[in-house]
Amino acid sequence: MVNENDAEASFVPMSSAPDKWLRKEHLPHIWCPGCGIGTILRQVIEQFTKLGWKNDDVVFVTGIGCTGRASGYVNAQTLHTIHGRALPTATGIKMARPDMHVVAMLGDGDGVGIGGNHFIHAAKRNIGVTAIVVNNRIYGMTGGQVSPTTPQGSKSTTTPYGNVEPSMDVCKLALGAGATFVARVHTANPVYVGQIIGRALQHDGFAVVEVLSQCPTYFGRFNGMPDPVQMLQWFKENTFMAKSPEDEKEGKIPIGVFKDDKTTPELSKSYRNLWEA
Amino acid sequence: MNKFDVSVDTRLCKACGLCVLVCPKKVFELRDEDGKSVPVNALACIGCTQCYQICPDFAITVYKKEGALA
Numbered sequence: 189m190v191n192e193n194d195a196e197a198s199f200v201p202m203s204s205a206p207d208k209w210l211r212k213e214h215l216p217h218i219w220c221p222g223c224g225i226g227t228i229l230r231q232v233i234e235q236f237t238k239l240g241w242k243n244d245d246v247v248f249v250t251g252i253g254c255t256g257r258a259s260g261y262v263n264a265q266t267l268h269t270i271h272g273r274a275l276p277t278a279t280g281i282k283m284a285r286p287d288m289h290v291v292a293m294l295g296d297g298d299g300v301g302i303g304g305n306h307f308i309h310a311a312k313r314n315i316g317v318t319a320i321v322v323n324n325r326i327y328g329m330t331g332g333q334v335s336p337t338t339p340q341g342s343k344s345t346t347t348p349y350g351n352v353e354p355s356m357d358v359c360k361l362a363l364g365a366g367a368t369f370v371a372r373v374h375t376a377n378p379v380y381v382g383q384i385i386g387r388a389l390q391h392d393g394f395a396v397v398e399v400l401s402q403c404p405t406y407f408g409r410f411n412g413m414p415d416p417v418q419m420l421q422w423f424k425e426n427t428f429m430a431k432s433p434e435d436e437k438e439g440k441i442p443i444g445v446f447k448d449d450k451t452t453p454e455l456s457k458s459y460r461n462l463w464e465a
Numbered sequence: 466m467n468k469f470d471v472s473v474d475t476r477l478c479k480a481c482g483l484c485v486l487v488c489p490k491k492v493f494e495l496r497d498e499d500g501k502s503v504p505v506n507a508l509a510c511i512g513c514t515q516c517y518q519i520c521p522d523f524a525i526t527v528y529k530k531e532g533a534l535a
Binding site for chain 2: 198378420
């Protein structure tokens with residue numbers, strides 16, 4: 189604070205999101221130094237503020253894992269469910285209360301590991317839930333075990349000589365199952381993460397945003413990137429803007445919006461129409 | 466006269482160093498005793514907001530002088 193004598197009252201914070209959307213008494217949060225989940229949560233609450241939503245109209249559902257702890261810090265209607273079952277819970281809430289904004293924040297294990305089948309069926313139904321899949325490519329909370337999205341050849345606690353299995357692509361899975369908004373972004377560009385999450389929140393139907401995130405403690409430390417700064421530079425160097433997750437360019441990871449379909453009817457609305465007819 | 470000011474809540478900061486990476490004006494420095502971020506050069510802030518957008522610990526607040534262009 190350099191300007192304390194300089195009429196401090198005329199300086200206002202540039203963002204009111206933390207005051208409105210965070211349970212500040214629970215901070216500091218439990219995530220490790222440099223963890224990307226905090227950056228993503230910041231972008232989610234910035235978009236809530238930008239859209240002008242009320243705290244009581246937002247339902248924030250999470251499962252288990254590092255990402256699951258996010259529901260404890262958001263000042264909205266929050267629900268911390270059992271492992272992998274964030275999307276069925278969110279589906280039930282949306283069917284009962286179609287007027288509410290239902291946001292599910294999943295980890296990679298929660299979304300496509302133990303909750304993989306629920307993910308596929310939520311996408312098939314096109315339920316109006318925004319699924320933010322935080323893909324840190326490892327099971328962080330339990331000690332760095334291999335997850336479905338760990339890249340082939342990467343090391344983890346349970347694959348000390350490198351992962352022999354091919355990894356799962358969340359965006360291809362979502363596209364194949366019929367999600368109507370599919371995008372992939374990474375935390376090295378947080379403003380872009382916010383823009384894409386904002387589009388997904390406004391989308392009427394099942395919206396999937398896969399956010400590649402850094403886990404410096406487990407994924408980074410086992411794979412030669414113990415510093416979060418190194419991991420963000422790795423994201424910048426190893427991703428490229430694409431129109432489809434099938435695009436290939438020197439073995440890099442495609443990012444961008446892969447699908448934005450506004451014509452497919454949303455489930456809770458089609459159900460209401462049937463009910464009212 | 467500068468239009469922006471930066472503060473870091475040292476209670477929340479976990480010394481990851483991401484603000485030092487993104488800041489284009491070298492506003493932040495990690496202090497020696499515990500590695501936490503300090504806005505040593507807050508007068509140079511141009512209000513690009515990249516630091517609080519990336520800060521995973523909600524520690525950074527950027528202030529704008531009322532009426533100034535962002």
